Amino acid sequence: MLLEVRDLHVEFRTRDGIAHAVNGVTYGVDAGETLAVLGESGSGKSVTAQAVMGILDIPPARIGGGQVLFRGTDLLTLKEEQRRRIRGARMAMIFQDALSALNPVLTVGDQIGELFTVHRGMSRKDARARAVELMDRVRIPAAARRVRDYPHQFSGGMRQRVMIAMALALEPDLIIADEPTTALDVTVQAQVMDLLAELRHAHGMGLILITHDLGVVADVADRIAVMYAGRIVESAPVHDLYRAPAHPYTRGLLDSVPRLDHKGRQLRVVRGLPPNPRSLPPGCAFHPRCPLAREVCRTDVPPLYEVSETRASACHFWRECLDGRAGA
Ligand code: SF4
Ligand code: MG
Secondary structure, three states: OOEEEEEEEEEEEEOOEEEEEEEEEEEEEOOOOEEEEEOOOOOOHHHHHHHHHOOOOOOOEEEEEEEEEEOOEEHHHOOHHHHHHHHHHOEEEEOOOHHHHOOOOOOHHHHHHHHHHHHHOOOHHHHHHHHHHHHHHOOOOOHHHHOOOOHHHOOHHHHHHHHHHHHHOOOOOEEEEEOOOOOOOHHHHHHHHHHHHHHHHHHOOEEEEEEOOHHHHOOOOOEEEEEEOOEEEEEEEHHHHHHOOOOHHHHHHHHOOEEEOOOOOEEEOOOOOOOOOOOOOOOOOOHHHOOOOOHHHHHOOOOOEEEEOOEEEOOOOHHHHHOOOOOO
């Protein structure tokens, strides 16, 4: 396994108490595989990714336990210097907001090129040539000319391609993309997703795709891990999950009516609100919103039950859910 997160806990000290953002997340991704991590905002999917990358703000964040195994080495036990080296060359992250992730006063050519001068000791001229190659590979038209442009001179979709080019530059083993297309319109979203999928395939990388939108990942993901209140509640191969979810929350996401928000993006809404991470409901954190909830759900935290060799569900009544008795 390329990356294995085991029983990860992350909490934040806030003025109103301790927020349990990640409560025992376990997931893994293999080389050449795409794992989609799906959840509403505040479900802990980004915080988990930041802990994997080693870019959490510590404090206020605190790793409460668990392991992040990268090719078998627990990253949480490494010194910051060692982590920085891995982060630079072997894992890369793509963020939702490329404009704030890029340096506004450097040309994109200099930003991509810097990776080669710093990490590979290349001359500026060679680094510039590599930058043009990469921009070509992510299909930025007229790359040889555009390499001299600044981030604000690119459209949102093209800026996201610049981010992808930077992530690919050092040929990492793992890319984590956190809502990489959320800020883009629907057609550009599809193009960027297709590009990521194609590059992942061509380079044999592992890809973790974080999203709140089931529709975006259906065609590109191999597996889906659904997060709720800082835990994985269901994990399954993408087609199995679509065919028959084994957790009422996943079923809710699939059944809920797509709505357009003010930017024309599709949102799927499950009735009720996600819980406050400072005061999670006892038992199954989903019980206040769950159509299948009964007494045991209010007291006993469901473990991640093995549904099959490739599937798991954190629901006491996953069998009923699989049978389609979750009631929408
Ligand atoms: Fe619903 Fe109970 Fe399953 Fe939680 S454990 S998802 S409350 S049925
Ligand atoms: Mg997020």
